Amino acid sequence: MYQVSLQRVARYEREEVEEGLARLLEPLGGMERYVQPGERVLIKPNLLSAKPPEAAVTTHPEVLRAVILAVQHAGGIALVGDSPGVGSGRRVAERSGMMRVIEETGAEFVPFEESATVGGTGTFREFELARPYLEADRLINLPKLKTHEMMTMTCCVKNLFGAVVGTRKAAWHLKAGADKELFARMLLEVYMLREPDLNIVDAVVAMEGDGPGSGDPCQVGLLMAGDNAVAVDQVAAEVAGIPKKFLYLESAARNMGLPGSRREEITIAGADPATALARPLRLPHLSDVQFGLPRFLKNRLRHQFTSRPEVAPEKCELCGICVKACPPEAIRVQGGRLRFDYQRCIRCFCCRELCPHAALTLKDGFLLRLMKKSGRSL
Numbered sequence: 001m002y003q004v005s006l007q008r009v010a011r012y013e014r015e016e017v018e019e020g021l022a023r024l025l026e027p028l029g030g031m032e033r034y035v036q037p038g039e040r041v042l043i044k045p046n047l048l049s050a051k052p053p054e055a056a057v058t059t060h061p062e063v064l065r066a067v068i069l070a071v072q073h074a075g076g077i078a079l080v081g082d083s084p085g086v087g088s089g090r091r092v093a094e095r096s097g098m099m100r101v102i103e104e105t106g107a108e109f110v111p112f113e114e115s116a117t118v119g120g121t122g123t124f125r126e127f128e129l130a131r132p133y134l135e136a137d138r139l140i141n142l143p144k145l146k147t148h149e150m151m152t153m154t155c156c157v158k159n160l161f162g163a164v165v166g167t168r169k170a171a172w173h174l175k176a177g178a179d180k181e182l183f184a185r186m187l188l189e190v191y192m193l194r195e196p197d198l199n200i201v202d203a204v205v206a207m208e209g210d211g212p213g214s215g216d217p218c219q220v221g222l223l224m225a226g227d228n229a230v231a232v233d234q235v236a237a238e239v240a241g242i243p244k245k246f247l248y249l250e251s252a253a254r255n256m257g258l259p260g261s262r263r264e265e266i267t268i269a270g271a272d273p274a275t276a277l278a279r280p281l282r283l284p285h286l287s288d289v290q291f292g293l294p295r296f297l298k299n300r301l302r303h304q305f306t307s308r309p310e311v312a313p314e315k316c317e318l319c320g321i322c323v324k325a326c327p328p329e330a331i332r333v334q335g336g337r338l339r340f341d342y343q344r345c346i347r348c349f350c351c352r353e354l355c356p357h358a359a360l361t362l363k364d365g366f367l368l369r370l371m372k373k374s375g376r377s378l
Contacts, residue, residue: 042136156229231260238281241280
C-alpha cells in the first residue's frame with residue numbers, strides 16, 4: 001500500500017506553512033524518515049519561468065523555506081535546483097522569490113547546467129539528466145499543482161522533466177511530443193531513472209485554466225505528500241476533479257504496471273481528496289480529439305482535430321522566447337510579426353507555456369469546432 005497525506009493549509013504565512021508541513025509528514029514518519037544526518041538532499045521545486053509567487057506558476061517560496069528547514073533540522077545538507085524551460089535558473093529563482101529563501105536559510109542553489117548520460121530500460125534507451133539531480137544522496141520533489149495544456153495536469157511526475165537540462169527539453173518534445181501517450185511514457189521513464197524519496201505538493205494555491213504558465217491562481221488550501229509520485233499524482237487528480245480520460249500519465253502508468261498506479265493500492269491520511277475542493281479545477285482549452293483514432297487517420301486529419309497556436313498582435317512584444325523554445329522550429333519573426341509553419345508544428349504548446357506576455361491564443365480545427373458545438377466530449 002502507498003500512503004498519501006493531505007493537510008489543510010489556508011495561506012502562505014510562514015508559521016502556518018511550517019506547522020502544516022510538520023502535520024503533513026507526521027503520518028509518513030516525519031522528515032527524519034527520509035533524511036539522515038550529513039546527506040546531501042536535493043529539493044527540486046517547479047521553476048518554470050520568471051514569474052512572481054502570486055502568479056502560481058512556480059512553487060511558493062514559503063513552501064520551499066519550510067522544506068529546507070525541515071531537511072536541515074533532520075541533519076541534511078539542503079540543495080535546491082531545477083532547469084526552467086527557458087532562461088537562467090538563477091533569474092527564475094530570484095524572480096519567484098526562491099533565491100531569497102535559499103540565501104536566508106543557508107541552503108545551496110545548484111543550477112541544472114551539466115548533464116550526464118543515463119541508460120533507459122524502456123521505450124527510450126538513453127537520457128541526459130542534470131548531474132546534481134543524479135548525484136544527490138536524497139531527492140525531494142516539490143511540485144506545484146497546476147493544469148497543463150498538453151498533459152491536462154502537472155504535478156509530481158511531470159515536475160521531474162526539469163531534470164532534463166534547458167534546451168534538451170525541446171528535443172524530447174520533438175521526439176515524443178506529437179503523441180500524448182508516448183510523451184507520458186517518456187515522462188514516466190525519466191521518473192523511473194531516479195524516483196524521489198519524498199514528494200511534497202504545493203496546492204495551497206494551485207493553477208487552473210491554461211496552465212502551466214498562463215492559467216489562473218485557484219485557492220485549494222492543501223499540502224500533499226507521499227513516497228510514491230504516481231500515487232500522489234492520482235490523489236492530486238482527485239482533488240482537482242480531473243476526469244480520468246484526460247489523465248495521460250495515469251493511464252500510461254497503469255499500462256506500464258507501475259507501483260502506485262492502482263487506486264486500491266493507495267491509502268489516505270488527513271483530508272478527504274473527494275471533498276477538498278468545492279468545484280473541480282477549470283481545465284485547459286480542449287485542443288485535441290484524436291484519441292482512439294487509427295494512426296493513419298490521425299496523420300491525415302491532425303490539423304482538423306487539433307488546435308493551433310496563433311498570435312494576439314496587440315499583446316506580442318516580439319521578444320523571441322517562443323521562437324527559441326519551439327522544438328520543431330515552426331515559429332519565426334517576419335514582417336514585424338510572428339509566423340507559424342503549421343505543417344511542422346507538433347501542438348506541444350511550449351510557445352504558450354513560456355510566453356511571458358500571454359500573447360498566444362489557440363484556434364480550433366474545423367472538426368474540433370464541430371465536435372465542441374455538438375457538445376460531444378472524449
